[in-house]
Amino acid sequence: MTKTLITPAMIAAALLAATPLSAASEADRDQAKANFLEADADADGALTLSEFTTLIHLNASHGLGRAAMIKRLGRYGTAFGRIDADGDKLVTQAELQALAQR
Numbered sequence: 001m002t003k004t005l006i007t008p009a010m011i012a013a014a015l016l017a018a019t020p021l022s023a024a025s026e027a028d029r030d031q032a033k034a035n036f037l038e039a040d041a042d043a044d045g046a047l048t049l050s051e052f053t054t055l056i057h058l059n060a061s062h063g064l065g066r067a068a069m070i071k072r073l074g075r076y077g078t079a080f081g082r083i084d085a086d087g088d089k090l091v092t093q094a095e096l097q098a099l100a101q102r
Helices: 008-016 026-039 049-061 069-073 076-083 092-099
Strands: none
Touching: 026 092, 049 069, 049 076, 069 076, 076 092
């Protein structure tokens, strides 16, 4: 059995998904990773609210998880706030991983 490295992008997709990350197709996981990397404009591995909003738009355009619902309802700040556990206005890899484990 091989272990899959879970990237921040995969976790970001999982946090927006109605199903667990393990149930996502490989193509969806690959798309989520690409979306995360595209959204992370400064390539620091963390997302500002603006970058997170971009991630939501990208994921929604690819039909990933709950992104379309968040976009439709305009709930970017609410979703971001639920992930930003320490309130520093960044969604970090550690916060994404913690969310995926909840």
